[in-house]
Each structure stands twice: as structure tokens, then as C-alpha cells.
Amino acid sequence: MIKAVIFDLDGVIVSTDDCHYCAWKKMADEEGVYFDRKINNRLRGVSRMASLDIVLERAEKEYSESEKQALAERKNNYYKDLICELTPNDILPGALKVLENLKENGIKIAIGSSSKNTPIILKQIGLDNFFDAVSDGNNITHSKPNPEVFLKAAEMLKIAPLDCMIVEDADAGIEAGKRAGMKTLSVQGAKGADYEMHSLEDIDFFNRLLKQIA
Numbered sequence: 535m536i537k538a539v540i541f542d543l544d545g546v547i548v549s550t551d552d553c554h555y556c557a558w559k560k561m562a563d564e565e566g567v568y569f570d571r572k573i574n575n576r577l578r579g580v581s582r583m584a585s586l587d588i589v590l591e592r593a594e595k596e597y598s599e600s601e602k603q604a605l606a607e608r609k610n611n612y613y614k615d616l617i618c619e620l621t622p623n624d625i626l627p628g629a630l631k632v633l634e635n636l637k638e639n640g641i642k643i644a645i646g647s648s649s650k651n652t653p654i655i656l657k658q659i660g661l662d663n664f665f666d667a668v669s670d671g672n673n674i675t676h677s678k679p680n681p682e683v684f685l686k687a688a689e690m691l692k693i694a695p696l697d698c699m700i701v702e703d704a705d706a707g708i709e710a711g712k713r714a715g716m717k718t719l720s721v722q723g724a725k726g727a728d729y730e731m732h733s734l735e736d737i738d739f740f741n742r743l744l745k746q747i748a
């Protein structure tokens with residue numbers, strides 16, 4: 535039986551993809567490194583430093599560790615300028631309804647995100663203090679596909695991983711959920727999940743799924 539649903543943040547609750555894209559693009563252009571939306575798609579669910587390594591695959595020079603730290607910080611500053619503009623209107627269609635519905639039915643809800651900017655994003659979209667637990671890039675040492683972020687969320691909720699389902703938009707996140715021993719639901723075409731839906735907009739499908747798993 536599903537006692538908790540753990541949601542990825544970027545791409546599931548709010549679409550920050552474009553903000554990440556614009557921030558990486560600005561930094562890459564300044565460095566003369568080719569970057570496009572296809573490369574950006576590979577960064578979903580991947581930590582900031584691992585994302586930087588992917589971005590720098592196209593670089594013509596080698597960067598030292600301290601130069602890489604500076605690049606990641608520069609990108610993050612551009613990104614923070616953009617996410618400061620987010621509002622509750624940026625919550626993805628269907629997400630709020632699904633969350634409220636779960637709460638009404640006594641099912642715990644949590645965030646499981648690789649992002650260190652999770653607290654800022656939740657505040658901007660008006661969902662700080664809304665979740666029963668928030669596990670994010672600030673309390674983990676290994677990023678998705680490592681299961682740590684989801685296992686920590688389950689631990690905070692005091693619910694066994696077997697009784698949790700994760701919702702993800704990234705292949706790396708689905709793999710993390712599976713490795714955590716949780717049920718997995720993909721949105722936006724993430725591969726390898728137990729269940730799939732296009733977006734959280736189809737609330738009837740979501741409710742049927744929960745009943746089916748129970």
C-alpha cells in the first residue's frame with residue numbers, strides 16, 4: 535500500500551528547465567562552449583557539478599577544479615536571478631490538485647530533489663511549509679541515480695521505502711527510485727518506470743493508480 539508519495543521538484547511540480555537552460559547557455563556562451571537544448575535535457579535530475587562536466591564535454595580547454603567551482607557558481611547566480619521571478623502560477627498543471635488530494639486522503643507527501651535551490655523555489659511558488667518532508671541537494675552526498683535523496687525523504691517521513699512511490703521526470707530519478715526499493719511513476723516520458731503518465735493533469739488516472747497499487 536502507498537503511504538507516501540515523494541515528488542521530484544524540477545520538471546514535476548514546477549518547470550525550471552528553461553531557467554536552467556538560460557543560465558547554462560549564458561555561462562557556456564561566455565566561455566565559447568557549444569550548448570543547446572538537447573544537451574540541457576541530459577542535465578535533468580543531475581547534480582550541479584555533474585551537469586557542469588556534461589556542459590564542458592564540448593569545451594576546447596581543460597578547466598581546473600577551482601575554475602570549475604567558479605563556473606558552477608556563476609551559472610548558479612544566473613539561475614537564481616531567474617528563479618526569483620517564479621510565482622505560484624509556475625506550478626505545473628495538475629500538480630497542486632494531486633498534492634491536495636493526497637493530503638485529504640491521509641497520504642504523506644514529500645519532495646526528493648537534487649537541487650540545492652529547493653528552499654528558494656518552494657518559497658517562490660508558495661509551497662514552503664506544505665510538504666511533510668523536504669529532502670534535497672542540501673542534505674545528500676550522492677546525487678540521482680543514487681537513491682540517497684529518496685531514502686532520506688522516507689526516513690524523515692518514518693515510512694518504509696516499500697510503502698513509497700516516487701514521481702519523476704528524469705531517467706536518473708526513476709533509477710534512483712528503483713534502487714531505493716520504491717514504486718516509480720514517470721511524467722514527461724522519463725524511461726524505466728513502473729507506471730507512466732504524461733503530466734499530473736490527469737488526476738483521475740493518478741487516483742486510479744493509487745487504488746490499483748493498494
Ligand code: B16
Nearest residue numbers: 543544577578579582647648649650
Ligand atoms: P541546483 P530535480 C535537479 O532538480 C535538476 O533537474 C537538474 O537539472 C539540476 O542540475 C539539479 O537539480 C541541481 O540543481 O543547481 O539548483 O542545485 O529535478 O532533482 O528536482
Ligand code: MG
Nearest residue numbers: 542544545703
Ligand atoms: Mg526533475
